[in-house]
Amino acid sequence: MSANEALLTLEGWFTYHDFRKMNWEKWKKASSEERQAALDELTSLTRVWNDAESETGGSTAVYSVLGHKADLCFIFLRPTMGELDELKTAINKTRFADYTETDYSYISVVELSNYVNNPGQDPKANPHVRERLYPILPKWNHFCFYPMNKKRGEKDNWYSMTMDERRELMQTHGLTGRKYAGKIKQIIGGSVGYDDWEWGVTLFAHDPIELKHIVYEMRFDEVSARYGEFGTFLVGNYLNEEALRKMFAL
Numbered sequence: 712m713s714a715n716e717a718l719l720t721l722e723g724w725f726t727y728h729d730f731r732k733m734n735w736e737k738w739k740k741a742s743s744e745e746r747q748a749a750l751d752e753l754t755s756l757t758r759v760w761n762d763a764e765s766e767t768g769g770s771t772a773v774y775s776v777l778g779h780k781a782d783l784c785f786i787f788l789r790p791t792m793g794e795l796d797e798l799k800t801a802i803n804k805t806r807f808a809d810y811t812e813t814d815y816s817y818i819s820v821v822e823l824s825n826y827v828n829n830p831g832q833d834p835k836a837n838p839h840v841r842e843r844l845y846p847i848l849p850k851w852n853h854f855c856f857y858p859m860n861k862k863r864g865e866k867d868n869w870y871s872m873t874m875d876e877r878r879e880l881m882q883t884h885g886l887t888g889r890k891y892a893g894k895i896k897q898i899i900g901g902s903v904g905y906d907d908w909e910w911g912v913t914l915f916a917h918d919p920i921e922l923k924h925i926v927y928e929m930r931f932d933e934v935s936a937r938y939g940e941f942g943t944f945l946v947g948n949y950l951n952e953e954a955l956r957k958m959f960a961l
């Protein structure tokens with residue numbers, strides 16, 4: 712029996728989600744001058760990142776994270792893995808980093824699974840495709856992140872289905888997603904070979920209720936109901952420089 716047709720995927724920017732926990736005890740013991748210097752170092756980096764945001768340079772956003780799993784999340788999209796590595800090291804070299812620990816992180820590459828392709832056309836020449844492969848992170852108030860797999864069970868195995876079967880299920884998925892136009896933006900990062908799950912899903916919303924609604928509604932699509940396997944969910948709020956400083960002010 713021949714193998715099922717592998718999907719043609721398109722890749723854009725590499726992504727790094729850096730989830731950090733704050734050592735509040737150490738932070739509170741630091742002098743106000745030291746805290747100020749640590750925050751100044753961090754915000755001088757965030758300004759450089761914001762200024763460099765463009766279709767060729769990549770995109771960055773910083774979030775506070777709710778609950779015990781993390782306090783902060785930096786999301787970086789960059790053209791190369793080398794740049795992601797440099798960013799991680801640049802944060803670690805700041806004084807601010809001495810008060811944090813990266814408890815969780817996720818590496819992927821922005822991916823479009825090309826279930827509908829137009830033969831003979833270069834998809835990367837299409838501005839709509841480029842916008843999705845090289846997205847500027849929306850500075851909406853809320854985000855959530857979770858990794859996921861498609862099941863490879865004995866009975867339900869996504870990868871043993873034919874291309875047509877998978878395409879049909881993905882079309883239903885796309886239709887559900889489109890109902891959230893203007894309410895949710897999604898970035899799907901393919902992480903096979905890079906991290907522990909197959910995809911990292913990052914959703915952005917103005918209203919956090921919409922995050923719950925879309926994830927719930929998608930559970931009823933066969934592609935998620937039958938084949939979706941999900942990891943840890945993290946949710947948080949967008950931080951501009953003012954909000955970042957306020958978060959760490961004592």
Ligand code: VOV
Pocket residue numbers: 718822823824825826859861881884885887888889891892895896897899910912914925926929930935939
């Ligand atoms: C804003 C909502 C939204 C919209 C419009 C949308 C549309 C689409 C389209 C049209 C396509 C296929 C082509 C492509 O663009 O890749 C996809 C692809 C994908 N999606 Fe999606 N998705 C959304 C949202 C959305 C969510 C909320 C999730 C998480 C699922 C859940 O149950 O929690 C998700 C997952 C994925 C994945 C993992 C893939 C890759 C699957 C693969 O097997 O390769 N996605 N998605």
